[in-house]
Structure formats: C-alpha cells, structure tokens
Amino acid sequence: MSDLQPRKDLLDIESLSLEEIEYVLNNAVPFKQLFQRSVKKVPTLRGKTVLNLFYEPSTRTSSSFEVAASRLSADVTNFAVGSSSVVKGESLLDTIETLQAMRSDYIVIRHKGAGVPGIVAKHTNASVLNAGDGYHAHPTQALLDAMTFREVCPDYAGKKVVIVGDILHSRVARSTSTLFHKLGIEVGVLGPGSLIPEGRHDFMQRLASWDDVFDWGPDAVYLLRVQLERQEGQFFPGIAEYHKMYGLNSGRLSQMRERGTWLMHPGPVNRGVEVTDEAMGYEKSLISTQVENGIAVRMAVLHWLKPETQQD
Amino acid sequence: MERLFKNASIARADSPELEKADVLVGDDGVIKEVGKDIAGDAVSDCAGCVLVPGMFDLHVHAREPGAEHKETLATCADAALNGGITGLVLMPDTSPPIDTGNLVKSLQDLVFEASPIPMLVAGCLTKRREGEKLAGFSGMANRGVVMLTDSDRTVPCPDLLRRCMEYARDFHLVVTSHCDTPALTKAGAVNEGRVSYQLGLPGIPAISQEIAIDRDIRVAQHTGAKLHLQQISTAHALRAISDAKATGTNVTCEVSPFHLLLSEDDIEDYNTAYKLDPPLRLPTDRDALLKGLLDDTVDAIATNHAPHTEFEKAADFASAPFGVAGLETAVLSLYDRFIKNGVFGWDLLIRKYSVAPREIVGQRPVAIQEGEKANFFVFDPEGETKVDAGYLKTKSHVSPFLGKALAGAIRETVLG
Numbered sequence: 001m002s003d004l005q006p007r008k009d010l011l012d013i014e015s016l017s018l019e020e021i022e023y024v025l026n027n028a029v030p031f032k033q034l035f036q037r038s039v040k041k042v043p044t045l046r047g048k049t050v051l052n053l054f055y056e057p058s059t060r061t062s063s064s065f066e067v068a069a070s071r072l073s074a075d076v077t078n079f080a081v082g083s084s085s086v087v088k089g090e091s092l093l094d095t096i097e098t099l100q101a102m103r104s105d106y107i108v109i110r111h112k113g114a115g116v117p118g119i120v121a122k123h124t125n126a127s128v129l130n131a132g133d134g135y136h137a138h139p140t141q142a143l144l145d146a147m148t149f150r151e152v153c154p155d156y157a158g159k160k161v162v163i164v165g166d167i168l169h170s171r172v173a174r175s176t177s178t179l180f181h182k183l184g185i186e187v188g189v190l191g192p193g194s195l196i197p198e199g200r201h202d203f204m205q206r207l208a209s210w211d212d213v214f215d216w217g218p219d220a221v222y223l224l225r226v227q228l229e230r231q232e233g234q235f236f237p238g239i240a241e242y243h244k245m246y247g248l249n250s251g252r253l254s255q256m257r258e259r260g261t262w263l264m265h266p267g268p269v270n271r272g273v274e275v276t277d278e279a280m281g282y283e284k285s286l287i288s289t290q291v292e293n294g295i296a297v298r299m300a301v302l303h304w305l306k307p308e309t310q311q312d
Numbered sequence: 313m314e315r316l317f318k319n320a321s322i323a324r325a326d327s328p329e330l331e332k333a334d335v336l337v338g339d340d341g342v343i344k345e346v347g348k349d350i351a352g353d354a355v356s357d358c359a360g361c362v363l364v365p366g367m368f369d370l371h372v373h374a375r376e377p378g379a380e381h382k383e384t385l386a387t388c389a390d391a392a393l394n395g396g397i398t399g400l401v402l403m404p405d406t407s408p409p410i411d412t413g414n415l416v417k418s419l420q421d422l423v424f425e426a427s428p429i430p431m432l433v434a435g436c437l438t439k440r441r442e443g444e445k446l447a448g449f450s451g452m453a454n455r456g457v458v459m460l461t462d463s464d465r466t467v468p469c470p471d472l473l474r475r476c477m478e479y480a481r482d483f484h485l486v487v488t489s490h491c492d493t494p495a496l497t498k499a500g501a502v503n504e505g506r507v508s509y510q511l512g513l514p515g516i517p518a519i520s521q522e523i524a525i526d527r528d529i530r531v532a533q534h535t536g537a538k539l540h541l542q543q544i545s546t547a548h549a550l551r552a553i554s555d556a557k558a559t560g561t562n563v564t565c566e567v568s569p570f571h572l573l574l575s576e577d578d579i580e581d582y583n584t585a586y587k588l589d590p591p592l593r594l595p596t597d598r599d600a601l602l603k604g605l606l607d608d609t610v611d612a613i614a615t616n617h618a619p620h621t622e623f624e625k626a627a628d629f630a631s632a633p634f635g636v637a638g639l640e641t642a643v644l645s646l647y648d649r650f651i652k653n654g655v656f657g658w659d660l661l662i663r664k665y666s667v668a669p670r671e672i673v674g675q676r677p678v679a680i681q682e683g684e685k686a687n688f689f690v691f692d693p694e695g696e697t698k699v700d701a702g703y704l705k706t707k708s709h710v711s712p713f714l715g716k717a718l719a720g721a722i723r724e725t726v727l728g
Contacts, residue, residue, distance in 0.1 A: 093626050113628030114512040115582030134630065136512025171512055199509035 006306040009121040009128040012137040013178040021182065024300045025147050031303075032296035034071070044303055045074035051104035052078045054131070055111040060267055061131050061141075064291070065108045068298035077104070092116065096123045105307045109133075127305040129298075135169050140301060141266055142175035144294040145222070146183060148286050151293075152262055153219055157184035161264075162213050164246055165224030165274060166195040166235070167204070172266045173224060177204060188216055191224075191246060194235040209245075210252050220262035220286070223248060223274045239273050248279045262286055313339050313354055315726075317690070320358035322346070322680050323365070325667050328657035330362060337686045341728025346682055360694055361723065365662055365678045366398025366687040367643060368669040370566055371542055371614035373463075373635070374431065376422065378407025383619040383707050385426035388639070390705035391617075392429055393725045395640040396689035399430045400617075401673060404441070405463035411436035413451025420455065428727060432458045432673060437476045437487065443468045446476060453483040458673035459540065461488035464589060464634075466524050468494065470531060477537035486538040486564075486672065489528045491549070492590070496520035501630045503591040507576040513630055516591050518546045525549045529556045532563060540672060541565040543616055545590040547600035554609045564672050566614040567601045569642045573649055574598065574712060582629045585712045588616070589634035605664060606656060612672060613665040615642050619708030637708040643689075644697050644718040652693070652719050685728030695721025 004023055010016075034040055050069040054062045062078065069076045079099075092113075099107060100123065107126045109117050114134030121128035132138040153159050161180055167173045167189050177187045181203045188205045189196055190213055196206060207213050213221070226242060236242050243249070248256075248263070253276070256263065263285045269275055279285070315337045321330035334350040337343055374388035383391075392400055402419065404410035410419055416433050423431045435452035439445045441462045449460065460480050466489055467473040480487050497520045502508045504515025525541060529552060532539035544550055544565050556563050570588055575595040579586040586592060604610040618635025625632050642665070650656050667677045678687040697703055697720065699713045 091623070091626070092628060092631075093623065111628070113630050116628045118582060119626075119628060134512045135514075168509075174509075174512060197504075197509050197515075199504065199506040199515075201509075 008308060010139050010301055011118050011130045013139050013142050013175045024143055024304055028147050028296040028300040031299040041071050041073055043073045045072040048074045048105040050074045050076045050106040053107055053109045055081050058110055064294045065298050068295045072299055072302055096120055100124050105309050125308040127307040132171055135171050138171040138175045140298050141172050142179040144290055144297040145176045146179050147293045147297055148290050149220060160186040160218040161220045161222055162188040162190055162218040163222045164190045167191055167200055168195045168197045170224050192236045214255055220264055222264040226270055226273045243273055248275045250278050253279050314352055316352035316355045317358045318355050320361055320363045322363045323658035325659055325662040328659045341686050343682055343684050343686055358690060362691045363680055363688045364658060364691050365666045365680055367396050367665045369397050369400040369615055370612055370669045372400045372617045373403045382621055385422055387707050389427035389429055391639045394705045396643045396722050396725055397639055398687050401432045401434050401458060403463045404434050404436045409436050409441045411439050411447040413455045416452050416455035416457055434459045434461050437462045437467055441465050449479055449483055459486045459488045464490045466490055466492045474531050474535060477531055477535040481537045486540050488540040490542045491521045491524040493520045493523045503576045503593050521545055521590050522549050525552050529563060533561050539563045543568055543590055545571050545593050546597045550600055550604045550609055564611040566612040567610050568616050569645050572601050573645055584625045584629055584632035585636050585710050587632055587634055612669040615639055619706050622709055625710045636710045637706040640704055641699060641711055641713045644720055645713055647720045648718040686726045689725040690723040692721045692723050697721045
C-alpha cells in the first residue's frame with residue numbers, strides 16, 4: 001500500500017502527482033482482470049452511494065461511471081437533469097445545497113461550465129469526480145487513455161502521440177495531453193488553424209499535415225470527435241473538406257498499418273468525418289479497449305478517493 | 313460647526329510634495345483658512361494623515377432604478393464616500409435605460425433625495441440602448457446629462473455611431489464608448505490566450521477591444537465629436553489612442569484600478585471576482601497601462617463600479633455576470649501598490665482621479681484651499697483596511713480584494 005495523502009476529489013490532471021497517477025493506473029489493472037470473471041463485482045463500496053449528475057447529454061461516460069460504481073457494489077443514482085431544467089431556473093448554489101442534503105458519498109458531475117465541479121467540491125463533503133466541465137478537463141478520460149496506451153507501449157516514456165482535430169474546444173485534448181506529457185510521452189497536434197489555439201500548452205507540437213505526422217512518426221494517432229453542430233462553417237468550411245484535410249482515410253490508414261501505429265478515439269465517432277468505416281475495423285484500433293479501461297480506471301478512482309462523509 | 317484639521321499634510325494636483333498645514337472649515341462648509349498654527353474648537357488631530365481632494369468616478373453603475381437588489385443610489389453614495397469619492401457619473405444602463413429628458417429628470421430627483429454627493433447622469437446614445445435609433449439628445453441635454461453612452465453595449469452599426477457623433481457634437485456632449493466588438497467577444501469570459509486555454513473558458517480576444525477603439529477613433533476624427541473611451545485594457549489599444557492624440561483627435565480614455573493592478577495570471581480557482589469587462593489581460597498589458605497613466609496617454613482612472621449580489625456572482629465563471637464593486641477599493645488599492653511604494657505620488661492620483669475626470673464632464677476641479685467648499689478625505693498612511701463586510705458599504709461584497717488587507721485607511725470624507 002502506498003503512503004499517498006488521501007484525496008477527496010478528482011477535478012483535473014494538473015493537480016495530480018506522478019505518484020498518484022501511478023497509483024490509480026496500477027490499481028485499475030486488477031479491476032480490469034475482474035471483468036474476465038463470471039462475478040464481476042467486489043464489495044469495496046458496499047453501502048456507499050454514487051450520484052451521477054450529468055448536465056450535458058452523455059451516454060458513454062455516465063454509463064461507464066454507473067457500471068464502475070455498481071461493480072464496486074455502490075448504490076448509484078442517476079440524477080435526471082433535463083437540459084431544460086438547467087436553463088435559468090435553479091442556480092448552482094441551490095443545486096449544491098440539494099446535493100449536500102442527499103448525502104451522497106460520491107458525486108460524478110458533467111457540466112458545460114468550466115470550473116463547476118470545483119465549486120461543487122468546495123461546498124460538499126462528498127468526493128467529486130469531474131466527468132467533463134466545459135472545455136476545461138476530463139480527467140478520467142485522460143487516465144483511461146494513459147492506461148490504454150501503456151498496455152500497448154509498456155515503455156511509454158519518449159513515445160509519441162498525435163492528437164488530431166479540435167484542440168480549442170476539447171477538454172479531452174487538454175487533459176489527455178497533460179497526462180501524456182507528465183508521463184514523458186511527446187504530444188503532437190494536427191488540425192485546422194482555427195481550432196489550434198495560440199494559448200495551447202507549450203509542449204504541444206503543431207504538425208502541419210498528415211505527411212508531417214508520418215514524418216514525425218507517432219506511436220499512436222488520437223482522433224478527436226468533430227462537434228459538427230458547433231463547428232461546421234464557423235471553424236472550417238465543411239465536413240467534406242475536414243475529412244479530406246484531417247480525416248483518417250484509407251490512404252492514411254494504410255500508412256498507419258505499415259508503421260504499426262495505434263489508433264485511439266474518445267468516442268462516439270462520426271463515421272465519414274474523422275474516420276472512415278474502414279478505419280473502424282482497423283486491427284490496431286484501441287477504441288473498444290478505451291471503453292473497457294474506462295470502467296476499470298473509474299473503479300480505481302472511486303476506490304482511491306476519500307469522501308469526508310463518513311463519521312468513522 | 314467649525315472644524316479644525318490640525319497638523320495635516322495636504323496633497324495637491326500640481327506637486328508631489330505634501331504641504332504641512334492646518335485646515336479650518338467654517339460652519340458653512342467652506343474652507344476658511346489653510347495655514348500654520350491655526351487655533352479653533354472641534355479639533356481633529358491629523359498628525360501623520362494626508363488630506364486629499366475628493367475623487368471623481370466617471371464610470372459607475374448604481375443599479376437604481378431597476379436592480380436595487382444589487383445597489384441603490386443611497387448605498388452607492390455611502391460606498392463612494394467610504395472610498396474617498398465625492399462625485400461620479402451614473403451609467404444609463406438601468407431599467408428603464410435613461411434615454412429621454414424625463415427619465416434624466418426622474419433619476420436626478422432620486423439622486424437629490426438619496427445622495428449627499430453629486431451623481432451626474434449619462435444618457436443613452438440609442439433608444440433603450442438597442443443600437444437602432446438615436447435617443448432624444450436635446451431633451452437629455454436640456455436636463456444636463458454630461459455624456460452619452462450605451463454603456464457596456466457598443467453601438468454596433470458604424471453609420472449609426474457616425475450619426476450619433478454628428479448629432480452629439482451640436483450639444484457639445486462627449487460620446488462615451490465601452491469599446492467592444494460583440495461578434496468577437498461572443499460568450500467569452502476571460503482574455504483569450506494561455507489562461508483561457510488552461511481554464512477551458514471561452515476567450516475574449518484583445519482585438520475585440522482594439523478594433524472597436526480603432527473604429528470609434530476614426531468616426532470621431534471624421535465627425536469631430538468628443539470621444540471618451542472606457543476601460544482600456546491592452547497595450548495596443550493604448551498605442552492607438554496615443555497616435556490619435558498626437559494627431560489632435562478629441563479623445564480621452566480611462567483605465568480601472570483593476571486593470572492597473574491585476575492581470576489574467578491573477579485569476580485563481582475560477583473566482584468570478586476576477587470576471588471583468590473588458591477582461592484582465594496580460595501582465596505586459598497591465599504594465600503598459602501603468603506606463604500610459606504616467607505618460608498621460610491615460611487621462612483618467614475610473615472603476616466601472618458594477619455591483620452584483622454574491623449569489624449572482626456565485627455562478628460558474630462562464631455564466632456569472634461581468635463586473636465587481638470598485639468604489640471602495642480604488643484609492644486604497646492604488647495607494648497600497650503604487651503610492652506607498654513610490655511608483656507615483658498623490659499628485660498623479662489627484663490629477664487622474666479627481667481633476668481630469670471632472671474636466672472631461674465639464675466640472676470644476678476641487679482643491680483644498682481657502683474659499684473652496686470642503687471636499688476632501690483624511691487618509692491615514694499608517695492605517696490598514698481589511699476589505700470585508702465590516703468595511704464595505706456597497707451591497708456587493710464581491711471584489712478581487714475581498715478578505716485582503718490594503719495599506720492605508722480613509723478616516724473620513726469631509727464635504728462642505
């Protein structure tokens with residue numbers, strides 16, 4: 001057992017020490033092994049309650065947390081926050097008061113406002129797990145990405161990952177790149193100039209084209225989801241052009257195949273935009289592994305965090 | 313009742329040196345005598361204290377009428393006096409917006425009842441601040457508005473802005489602009505750059521203010537109108553203003569104490585007290601603003617006192633409203649950082665925050681001399697002010713300085 005300081009909340013990657021990162025990633029491994037057994041449940045969090053609070057629509061992440069919590073034998077409540085009830089009506093402080101009164105031990109929160117999980121964390125005894133806030137952070141995504149990459153590249157330090165797509169609006173890009181950087185993995189970025197902000201992390205090396213990417217020689221290509229509704233016409237002319245410039249088409253896929261490059265994506269994918277159908281069947285795609293590791297990592301995080309709700 | 317301020321040091325606009333003197337204020341509120349060894353009753357011992365002419369704030373949102381839960385004229389006046397400010401200009405973005413002569417008159421009546429200090433009224437440039445049709449300038453001018461502005465909404469259409477300026481010129485009214493390009497600002501919350509990226513908040517690019525300034529200056533040059541630019545926040549904007557002044561453009565500008573003291577690097581933990589309009593910019597911008605203040609590119613200091621309730625500001629950063637209370641921390645924070653450390657003297661603060669702002673809206677300067685009405689505050693440089701509920705008179709206890717101790721204390725503000 002490690003002598004880590006207990007931690008109440010997981011809000012971002014920046015505040016995690018390398019030791020803490022190792023602790024979570026290492027603990028996720030036995031949880032993952034559990035999934036091969038017929039009984040996938042352990043009693044770790046029996047009697048504890050986990051509240052899933054998603055202010056933005058999400059099926060994957062909320063289900064992943066739900067599965068993770070129930071495999072730890074916690075009771076899970078999905079607090080239904082219709083997107084309409086959030087509009088204007090109840091303020092954040094009122095919501096927090098309601099949450100505090102429910103006496104949950106863990107609150108999993110996704111919110112469009114950057115920093116909201118931090119505000120909630122400050123006002124509750126429960127452990128708060130940030131499941132995505134605005135463009136700011138998505139720490140469990142970063143942890144599952146790191147776990148996935150380490151499985152295929154055990155000597156990960158000095159390896160290279162290129163993140164392709166919308167860096168500007170992506171909390172995944174922020175958190176995952178920060179974690180990769182902490183682990184000594186080099187991070188490149190590829191995307192239209194309108195979506196690669198000047199204020200990005202210094203360690204993000206901008207690559208100009210797929211040719212550049214292949215010259216650079218990444219060990220994995222990490223495609224981001226294109227937020228069609230938000231970006232088309234505003235940041236790039238259209239889907240066809242995006243696909244032509246930045247999509248993973250069959251030519252690029254065959255280059256990846258030749259080089260043995262891994263493929264990652266946080267999901268859900270837009271077929272025909274950032275990937276082709278063909279790429280979805282790519283033998284070195286880690287997309288399903290990411291989903292599976294997501295559950296293991298979230299179990300490890302729930303197991304690790306210490307709510308201040310217990311009297312004992 | 314006569315009052316004698318004994319053993320004081322008197323600050324003036326024209327000299328960095330403080331003058332040791334006693335000040336006798338007559339029972340009519342007029343300064344009877346400034347000199348040595350004056351005798352009298354009702355003595356306030358001011359040894360070690362500085363008497364400073366009352367400040368004047370060009371940019372205040374007192375929220376009345378319409379949003380009295382945030383601030384009222386009465387609480388705003390209390391806050392002003394608490395902060396050494398003895399006159400101010402009210403922004404017209406109330407509910408209803410002040411866009412007719414009758415509304416100006418109603419507001420002046422409210423001020424008369426609620427406030428011991430002059431609160432001059434600014435009128436809207438366009439009806440209901442909607443940026444579509446000219447407001448009734450002549451009616452407002454007849455009632456004595458001192459400037460025309462749509463407050464934090466920049467007139468979007470350059471043609472309408474041009475007509476506003478041409479029309480305002482006839483009334484010798486200054487046109488005041490908040491300098492923002494809404495199409496660039498969008499739903500931004502902080503300066504666009506490293507910090508907006510790290511916090512994952514939508515950014516407001518510097519060019520949002522700079523383009524508006526360039527445009528407003530060109531329209532002012534074209535029309536010959538008097539232009540006042542509010543809340544300058546970037547080095548580039550300041551250069552544009554400096555260039556315009558060099559070619560004889562009739563333009564003045566203000567900066568806030570917050571932009572002189574803080575930068576985006578100070579925003580911590582999504583604290584919405586740092587959410588200002590325009591946003592806090594880079595440390596290099598902050599330093600350029602100070603330089604501009606010292607070399608006279610910046611004409612005036614103005615707080616943009618924009619009170620909101622703590623509850624309203626407790627929203628998440630992107631959703632919280634812009635602005636914080638500023639009247640009670642302006643003098644103290646500038647003293648704490650600059651005057652105390654010898655960066656500039658009381659004379660500069662008086663020029664920028666008492667003389668120039670009054671001049672911009674056609675008011676006489678105030679000074680501590682015989683024959684003038686008493687209009688000064690007693691400042692104790694050895695004191696310390698904890699910015700908290702015990703100190704603040706504004707309804708809005710939201711400030712980047714909340715909970716902090718600032719050097720110096722304003723013992724009282726004396727009005728004749």
